[in-house]
Amino acid sequence: MPLDVCNRWTHLRKILGRNGPFCQSDYEAGSEALKFVLEECKILIVGCGGLGCELLKDLALMGFMNISIIDMDTIDLSNLNRQFLFREKDIGCSKSETAAKVINERIPGVKVKPYFCKIQDLDTDFYRNFHVIVLGLDSIVARRWINGMVCSLLNYDDGILDQSSIIPLVDGGSEGFKGNARVIIPGMTACIECTLDLFPPQINYPLCTIANTPRLPEHCIEYVRVLLWNREKPFGDVAIDGDDASHIQWIYEKSAERASQFNINGVTYRLTQGVVKRIIPAVASTNAIIAAVCSTEVFKITTSCCTAMNNYMVFNDVDSIYTYTYEAERNPNCLACSRVPQELNLSLESQLQEIIDLLVNDEKYAMKSPGLTTMINGKNRTLYMQSVASIEEKTRVNLKKSLRELNLSSGQEIIVADVTRPNTSIFVLKPPSASNDPQSVSASSSSSS
Amino acid sequence: MNRLGDLISYQKSPKSPSSPANNYENEKNRKYDRQLRIWGDTGQYLIEGSSVCLINANATGTEILKNLVLAGIGSFTIIDGSKVSTEDDNNFFCDPSTSLGKSRASVSSQMLLELNPDVSGDYIEESVETLLESNPSLFKNFTTVIAANVHNEKTLIKLSEITWEYNIPLILAYSIGFVGLIRIQVREHPVIEAHPDNTLEDLRLDRPFKELKEYLESFKDFETYSRSEVAQIPFVVIIYKFLKEWQKAGGKSPNCIPTTFKEKEEIRKLIRECMAKIRNNVRKKIEADTTEIVIEGEIELDNFEEAIRSVNTVLLPSNKIPSDTLYLLNDISVEKVMEGMVENSNFWLLVRALKLFLNEKSDGCLPVRGSLPDMTADTTNYVKLQQIYQTKAKEDAETLYSCLTSVCSSLGKSMDTISEEQVKTFCRNTHFLKIIRTSPIWSEYGSNQDDKISIKTATKLRELVNCADFDGDESDDLIFYLMFRSISRFFTLYNRYPGYCDDLVESDISTLKSCFKDIINDLGCANLSKDDFIHEMSRYGGAELHSISAFISGCAAQEAVKFITKQFVPLNSILIYNSMSSRTSTYQW
Numbered sequence A: 001m002p003l004d005v006c007n008r009w010t011h012l013r014k015i016l017g018r019n020g021p022f023c024q025s026d027y028e029a030g031s032e033a034l035k036f037v038l039e040e041c042k043i044l045i046v047g048c049g050g051l052g053c054e055l056l057k058d059l060a061l062m063g064f065m066n067i068s069i070i071d072m073d074t075i076d077l078s079n080l081n082r083q084f085l086f087r088e089k090d091i092g093c094s095k096s097e098t099a100a101k102v103i104n105e106r107i108p109g110v111k112v113k114p115y116f117c118k119i120q121d122l123d124t125d126f127y128r129n130f131h132v133i134v135l136g137l138d139s140i141v142a143r144r145w146i147n148g149m150v151c152s153l154l155n156y157d158d159g160i161l162d163q164s165s166i167i168p169l170v171d172g173g174s175e176g177f178k179g180n181a182r183v184i185i186p187g188m189t190a191c192i193e194c195t196l197d198l199f200p201p202q203i204n205y206p207l208c209t210i211a212n213t214p215r216l217p218e219h220c221i222e223y224v225r226v227l228l229w230n231r232e233k234p235f236g237d238v239a240i241d242g243d244d245a246s247h248i249q250w251i252y253e254k255s256a257e258r259a260s261q262f263n264i265n266g267v268t269y270r271l272t273q274g275v276v277k278r279i280i281p282a283v284a285s286t287n288a289i290i291a292a293v294c295s296t297e298v299f300k301i302t303t304s305c306c307t308a309m310n311n312y313m314v315f316n317d318v319d320s321i322y323t324y325t326y327e328a329e330r331n332p333n334c335l336a337c338s339r340v341p342q343e344l345n346l347s348l349e350s351q352l353q354e355i356i357d358l359l360v361n362d363e364k365y366a367m368k369s370p371g372l373t374t375m376i377n378g379k380n381r382t383l384y385m386q387s388v389a390s391i392e393e394k395t396r397v398n399l400k401k402s403l404r405e406l407n408l409s410s411g412q413e414i415i416v417a418d419v420t421r422p423n424t425s426i427f428v429l430k431p432p433s434a435s436n437d438p439q440s441v442s443a444s445s446s447s448s449s
Numbered sequence B: 001m002n003r004l005g006d007l008i009s010y011q012k013s014p015k016s017p018s019s020p021a022n023n024y025e026n027e028k029n030r031k032y033d034r035q036l037r038i039w040g041d042t043g044q045y046l047i048e049g050s051s052v053c054l055i056n057a058n059a060t061g062t063e064i065l066k067n068l069v070l071a072g073i074g075s076f077t078i079i080d081g082s083k084v085s086t087e088d089d090n091n092f093f094c095d096p097s098t099s100l101g102k103s104r105a106s107v108s109s110q111m112l113l114e115l116n117p118d119v120s121g122d123y124i125e126e127s128v129e130t131l132l133e134s135n136p137s138l139f140k141n142f143t144t145v146i147a148a149n150v151h152n153e154k155t156l157i158k159l160s161e162i163t164w165e166y167n168i169p170l171i172l173a174y175s176i177g178f179v180g181l182i183r184i185q186v187r188e189h190p191v192i193e194a195h196p197d198n199t200l201e202d203l204r205l206d207r208p209f210k211e212l213k214e215y216l217e218s219f220k221d222f223e224t225y226s227r228s229e230v231a232q233i234p235f236v237v238i239i240y241k242f243l244k245e246w247q248k249a250g251g252k253s254p255n256c257i258p259t260t261f262k263e264k265e266e267i268r269k270l271i272r273e274c275m276a277k278i279r280n281n282v283r284k285k286i287e288a289d290t291t292e293i294v295i296e297g298e299i300e301l302d303n304f305e306e307a308i309r310s311v312n313t314v315l316l317p318s319n320k321i322p323s324d325t326l327y328l329l330n331d332i333s334v335e336k337v338m339e340g341m342v343e344n345s346n347f348w349l350l351v352r353a354l355k356l357f358l359n360e361k362s363d364g365c366l367p368v369r370g371s372l373p374d375m376t377a378d379t380t381n382y383v384k385l386q387q388i389y390q391t392k393a394k395e396d397a398e399t400l401y402s403c404l405t406s407v408c409s410s411l412g413k414s415m416d417t418i419s420e421e422q423v424k425t426f427c428r429n430t431h432f433l434k435i436i437r438t439s440p441i442w443s444e445y446g447s448n449q450d451d452k453i454s455i456k457t458a459t460k461l462r463e464l465v466n467c468a469d470f471d472g473d474e475s476d477d478l479i480f481y482l483m484f485r486s487i488s489r490f491f492t493l494y495n496r497y498p499g500y501c502d503d504l505v506e507s508d509i510s511t512l513k514s515c516f517k518d519i520i521n522d523l524g525c526a527n528l529s530k531d532d533f534i535h536e537m538s539r540y541g542g543a544e545l546h547s548i549s550a551f552i553s554g555c556a557a558q559e560a561v562k563f564i565t566k567q568f569v570p571l572n573s574i575l576i577y578n579s580m581s582s583r584t585s586t587y588q589w
């Protein structure tokens, strides 16, 4: 029986078509908002895992007919307890392609376009296309990269932000029975980079504990993963594959052996796999809840029917059901969303390595493997770059050189590239003033002589 | 059918929970890996044995079941007498473009079953109203009953009475417009494994048991240790040593612990002074001994830093029993269990055994939990300390087991329904025991004004409503409870939602207003007029926005999982989700 189009979307027609006392003040009820959702609005979902599958279903059932979804992963058996668009027969297939196919077949009129690739494979022109971008990711680096992308799309005219260049981000995250959802209006509200401290610190066991004084079963597993694997090369010269049962089995047996040497209890196969793959526990319901909050916010932002969340919600239902919504604050000097030039306050006697250390260790930047270039006498010069082996080899010697030896002086612009950002960032070298820094006193006196 | 009602009524899992590595990698373990890390094999075992009843396969209802089917429940039964209509276009498991006019129960159960071949499903193509008349005892067969957008007051009262009688958890879930509501009803639900987020350690430094005391006191004067040795002394030992010094200096009793900030600071000062001495000694030694290779920089004393940081959190009175546990120990069921007439008898037997343990077998302290946080220490010291706590925990569990044996034998009851493993789990969790007892839903309706429970509920509700602030931006979301009640009244009278038809919105607003007035009257609350909320609820016309349904469904499914696994603490008893303000509130009455 064909479905009468006029009878469709009755729920949405009521909510968008009738005025209410709590509608956003500039909202005009009618058919315009629904028409926009159905026909014009373009949504991008990044990530097609537990959150992504839910987001796709939620948004499609709320009338968003034009959705694109990116994911570079393929389907694994362990996804099926929550990624409900996938079946056992789909194992090994692309997540985004499979999910798009299911939704396109199930919901009439919806056009989901899958992208089976990395986020970095798509460019500015691609990302510029969307009205809202929703993130259902577990990777912090990927979140930061997209955040950097939408921030780079902002246009300023005489210092005034061009509102039409803003692409709102809605971001969700979940772990076990906990999660969070947030709305980011780039250039106006706190962005991912403004609030890096909201991410839980990564667990890293000190190498000396792992090597010398293991106490926990995790220490034994890390010993095998970090030290023994490369020493014994049980499967030849290959990296650990967390999905290869024989790899995990080997690590498990060696870890158990080490644990028994030290009288440590608790090394199990499940724990071994968890530590090696850094598994985050996950259930269907938490993903459903967080994706639902994100989808509601997408609906509010795109239709203007209600004020969007301001701007961060935490969720926890370990004990009862708890949420807390608050306004995360912008960092006025944010590397991604502020227009404040970034300064490097290092003396010219510092080694180049110290700049790298600062960019990696300072939690404002928390970069992974920054590459540094600069312009000297109109020529582009690579100071250090880790990502390309041959360049790394050539530039490694610079790490031990002082900034002065590298001919860098105060006011010099250093261009920094990193996996956490789609574009380079410019840092200006600003050695601390002479009076505070005895090193630069001697430096300035020597230069005047 | 045998309900898995009693706390620990299963004997042994057929797929032995402590799975060795070689059979770990089976399909099921891999499929459920991410959730097994949350509720473990015992939780999963209970999930796989559960049978869930869903009333109404609308978007909210099917989404709840979806989350549970993915988790691997044993079976579900959908009760829904309606046909798939165009309004199901917000329902992923009911596609009107292909199934218009077919039974909604049948279509949705079939689509839900596709999600997980491990789950079996059934449906009854009848309305819940009819079933409550024709076959009310049907409802006692389920582990949990869930009702989505059920509004008819008579139905709610009847459903609530039946599930209350059998002590089967009932979850009501609602989604209308931008607002959602969940109401939980359970007569009694004990929780042993609450998995609390932040817990204080149970280290017994004020009352060390014999083996612990011997170990703690086996350490010599810290200054006599070598540089590398001193940095590996567990912080527990450090705190204990200075606790003793502090007690001695102040002429205090051996169980005395610092309580005020000033007293705690005194202990921290002692630790800091010792650190300074150690550093000084190391410096002198380096200066004196020119042959030693000088290690640059100051000696790192992370363990002393940990001790300073932990003074506040580990020096606690070990004999102080948390209020929730105390509440249980004094509960009437601890006495009644001896008459053999209580719900959850295994749980109450354990609590009674715990009471015996506290009165006769310990110095007033709960069983030792046996966990030790990670800390700076060498392997030998850490493992030794850990073994001391674990051995004591094992002993305490054995003692509690013998208490349980004597409780059971005086009752003439056999012990075979409670395993040693379960007693161990209980002992690890005696600090976190919880009991959930909600008020019955029928008591909100004052259906029987004379009964005590209804009077109690009405009093609490009235107090809450009368004290709430319903004005301004921070208006209390309790108003939505009253709105949902008014909608139910409207629905009961007219069998449709207010604002359902475009041309009746205006007249429905005034009808809903009078329903609201009646509800306020029924509850005996002070006069209240909230026209803007009534307008808002009427304009929704019962519309279900999929993302609001999905939020409520996720929460409702999670509550069902808590009931089924008997882990984590369920909601008691009302959640309101206001998505306009992106917030939730919970209430209890």
Ligand SMILES: [Zn+2]
Binding pocket: A190, A191, A192, A193, A194, A195, A330, A331, A334, A335, A336, A337, A338
């Ligand atoms: Zn920012």
